[in-house]
Amino acid sequence: MNALEAFEKEIYYQEEEIPRILSDIKSINDNVCTFTGAGDSYAAALEAVYVSGHKARFIDPLELSLKPSLAKDSNLYIISISGSTKANIEAAKATKGLCKRIAITANPNSKLAQICDDIIELRYKHLGILTAGSIGFTASLLAAISVINKLEVNDDIKNIFRKAKRDAGITLKDHIYTIGSYETYPLSIYATAKIYEVLGFKAQYAMLEQFCHMELFSLSNTDTVLLLSDLEKAQELYDKLDCNKYIFKKYNTSMLDNILYYTFLIQFIVLKNAKILGLSDCHFAENEAIRSISSSLIY
Template sequence: MTGSPLTATMREVGEQPSKLRSFLSVPVVRATSGSIFVGAGDSYAAALATFYLSGGKYLAFDPYAIFTIPSAAAGRDVFFISVSGRTSSNISAARKLRGVARRRIAITANQDGPLAEEVDDIILLPYGSKARVAGTLSFTLALLASMKVALGDFSCNFSRAYSAAKVAQKKAAISDHGTTYILGNNAVHAIAVYGAAKVYEILGYRADAEQLEEFSHMELFSLKASDSVIIFSAFDPARIGARLHAALRSRGYVASLLDPHSPNTVETIFYYAFLSQLAPLAKAQAKGLSEPYLAGARKKLQVSDSMIYQM
């Protein structure tokens, strides 16, 4: 597998602690009160995490949603998270908010792309865009940038978070034949959204991200013996995750409880992000895959590209 696309992805995953540590000290503009973070796909997960980590001080929107209610952005700064800088819905939303938002800022790795041309300012991510890969470093850099914009200065031991995730990923049971439900509360629900995306992209398996509380109200009633439930148990003072884990396991269902490894909130977020990458990659490696599923899903990629990107 030396030199395979999957190996390259795993190498990029392993490089994250050093690259994130370098970017942590780079100054960025700060969000003003009431700012909005907008993103699609992985970037939506980054926007959603930022909303929660700010304590609701900032909002998170899907780009098509904000396009349909531009008045929500009136007088606010709007940060568009798009690594490629070519996402059609972001470009359309940025154009729609011209003269409505106070400022439109792109968080992107593409300073010459159409989104960068449309907005008022950019925060440049130190990432060289790669085609047909499951977003790993691109996501964590965008997440870190959004958190810096929203929260200001903070500390994070990325290496410690990564090492802990390498150990914990062995406990994350991804279903081979059913659906993998990934649950989390507060900001780790946003990381669960990202985690489900990595199961889709790397393995092509069924997955679903849900709020920890909501699962017992809804998805639980479609749970099958072939499914698995992964619980990110941070931001869970009532220990709902532990109770659910015990209840499921005692009745013969497959469930994994993944506790946070550190009291540092930022480190916890990146721990779960790394775990969300490492678990499906480990399964892909064990199955002998040479590339992430999405790289070979040509018909689906054609549909995806036609829907997502400004060509």
């Protein structure tokens, strides 16, 4: 089984696994928390910051290594699925004695887990194959949110999952801009990461307001804009754009339902476009030279 096949299979695991994960995770309601992480974990951590109403903080792991006092007297949650990311391990070492360090990881035997003072173990069904993050991202996202908020889903996960799948039948082309507002902004980061890893397309993420000031001026008629927002300004932008454009409104009024809907939607959009393109594997898996550079810097 290759990385693309594993990506698809693990997306579908979520329909059954997410309800179980939600029932397993215990909310903490931490009022003095700082998050750190890189890649998908950056998006998961930043989502928790937005859900907290910016009461929680995010600090880049490399910045923490350089200035560990930034985490002083807080509870530092270090998100890393593998527990092997070099920057996270260095951040944990640098902040020893300054704060309580809690690893959020799927690998309780990892170096990060051994260094930290406590661990929140992510338990979910996966194939153990190197692939683009789907269920692992969703599990870490929910764990991060549980640190500062109670996990409450209003609708059946299967309904959310299936609507996301139905809504994902779009075609991405040229340069792709994914635009979010408030709690969908971190998910626009996640979307861009999956577009890079699976499709290998040029892409970038932006806040709705900032896009109108900056990225808009680089837009061409053949580019794609994905708007993850139901704000009036998002609709106005959508109506005025002359390009390959899509707008996705909220699923309902529940913040967690919406976060899950957009997460599943992103995964299905990327998967469906991989099939449209006839890809035999994820872009990152086939690009050994770039993957080697990345791995040498990350691990």
